[in-house]
Amino acid sequence: MDFYHIQSYSEYKEAYKASVKTPETFWESIAEENFSWKKKWNEILSWDFTKAEIRWFDGAKLNITENCIDRHLDTRGEKTALLFEPNSPSEAAQHISYNQLYEKVCRFANVLKQKGIEKGDRVCIYLPMIPELAVSVLACARIGAVHSVVFAGFSAQALSQRILDCDCKMVITSDGAFRGNKTIPLKNIVDNALEDCPDVTSVLVVRRTGEHIKMKEGRDEWLLPLLDSASISCIPEVMDAEDPLFILYTSGSTGKPKGMVHTTAGYMVYSAYTFKNVFQYQEEDIYWCTADIGWITGHSYIVYGPLANGATTVMFEGVPSYPDYGRFWEIVAKHKVTQFYTAPTAIRALAKEPLEFVKKHDLTSLKILGTVGEPINEEAWHWYNNNIGDGLCPIVDTWWQTETGGILISALPKITPAILPTFATLPLPGIQPVLVDDSSKEIKGNPAHGKLCIKFPWPGMARTIWGDHKRYKETYFSAYQNKYFTGDGALRNDDGYYRITGRVDDVIIVSGHNLGTAPIEDVINTHEAVAESAIVGFPHDVKGNALYGFVTLKHPEFSSEKISEEINQLISTSIGPIAKLDKIQFTEGLPKTRSGKIMRRILRKIASGETESLGDISTLLNPEVVQEIIQQRK
Ligand code: 6R9
Secondary structure, X not given: OOOOOOOOXXXXXXXXXXXXXXXXXXXXXXXXXXXXXXXXXXXXXXXXXXXXXXXXXXXXXXXXXXXXXXXXXXXXXXXXXXXXXXOOOOOOOEEEEHHHHHHHHHHHHHHHHHOOOOOOOEEEEEOOOOHHHHHHHHHHHHHOOEEEEOOOOOOHHHHHHHHHHOOOOEEEEEOOEEEOOEEEOHHHHHHHHHOOOOOOOEEXXXXXXXXXXXXOOOOEEEHHHHHHOOOOOOOOOOEEOOOEEEEEEEOOOOOOOEEEXXXXXXXXXXXXXXXXXXXXXXXXXXXXXXXXXXXXXXXXXXXXHHHHOOOEEEEEOOOOOOOOOOHHHHHHHHHOOOEEEEOHHHHHHHHOOOOHHHHOOOOXXXXXXXXXOOOOOHHHHHHHHHHHOOOOOOEEEOEOOHHHOOOOEOOOOOOOOOOOOOOOXXXXXXXXXXXXXXXXXXXXXXXXEEEEEEOOOOOOOOOEEOOOHHHHHHHHHOOOOOOEEEEEEEEEOOOOOEEEEEEHHHOEEEOOEEEOHHHHHHHHOOOOOEEEEEEEEEEEOOOEEEEEEEEEEOOHHHOOHHHHHHHHHHHHHHOOHHHOOOEEEEOXXXXXXXXXXXXXHHHHHHHOOOHHHOOOOOOOXXXXXXXXXXXXXX
């Protein structure tokens, strides 16, 4: 008996207990019963956190694409694997079946081989959210090439930095990308990036927007003719469990981006296992995650996790605001989406808009809602629950990281009792979180507040940083002995439920009190005029630090002293006068990363007047708001 699909709370508790008592046996039976292997492992787990060395299923041989595609062909060949919804609602959706996906991936894999790509070579993928993105990822995995997907909103400089760091030989891109009413000249960006990357010998170009582009003789080729003449079968490369599957860059707040390396078997088992349980996927379901495949959420929960479970996974090319703010809900209604997974930043943006955009679409197909990426504030949670889920769909607030490969803390829908807004709730089986205090001691008992660490390995964790194992060890395993340090703070309530309070770099000590950013922002956002907020600390003679709040209103034209006072009154009542804001600045927007996370680091510099040393802000989603915030600084 294995615990692959947990269906009740008692099963969860039993599974959790077994996963802590005998982790090896627990994961072995999951791996054995639910995946196909060319050869079984010699050892399930070996690990040493002091050296940052972790190996799962060592000695096993497999190919992840056989698990994601081939093994479904007999029973689900005609089932839709990828459901592609284009940017423009007037372009038809594409339903790509498992049989068709098999053929597309094989052809693409053969093209890669023909272009000289071999097992272990790195291939950079810089594509919009079109089917070729998922197909190229799988084609790399088919032949054992290591994919490095770079989000197609990054600049030429960011792209070349990532190509150089892991020494890619090939770039896969498109002529351009559609995003709302704009087109983005992707191929031009690649051309600029490649001026600094002499080792890239081949560029494959997908035709999407049809605009005129330059093709460099001997380097650039259109993909389509190559695919048309490629064979429709490709024997999958036999991979070792610990062979790298992909590299994905995570920016972090300082220094150069870290190329997190995920390996084959552990990542496969973990992304598939967590997908099945967190989304309780059933055979007929239509699952949609709105992330981009350029982020880890897209890797694990658009491509690998869903496909390993034979699911139908929606890929959306466009943006939530085009042609209007009802686009997400129109797609849910059109394809009868059952599970919908998005980010708090998207929810807050859509909640600002009139409810008619929601109301005119039939959302009754929805069963489960999810969020990821940032703490979800209570106000946004209720909006999502009431208006999208109609109070009937459990919301899973899934906490995890690029480094963790898959979800670590989340409720299981209709299984975990009393899901609470702002709480990610309980660890999934196999995950052993601990909270540590400033003296590195584990805080036992509840309630508790501390730095969130994980004290035992799980199969999906990253194995290293490409080319810099020392940095991997120092960043994640040196702060606390024998523990993986997440960089996040968390609170654990009397029931053992976890609430993530934000990055610990963002924690603000006011008069000796340690305040997380999330709980205070949560209160600010309950004010009916507020759309979003971010708080940071700035030096204060008496308190050490004081709080500076940047607040975006739903209707910016109505900013007033009265709202500032009301915000402080709310904070005073809910948390205490200690957390009141010394300064409140109303802003048109907040600086965000391209994946939608608020960049408090920049706001902190602005609040303390260090506007000369903001660092590189060109990789922000909205660099223009920074100048405006500086000019209106209090
Ligand atoms: C998957 C992903 C990781 C950081 C993480 C944390 C924040 C993600 C969260 C959350 C509160 C959640 N984060 N999910 N905070 N509640 N449900 O986002 O990966 O881009 O690497 O970011 O995002 O701070 O440490 P990544």
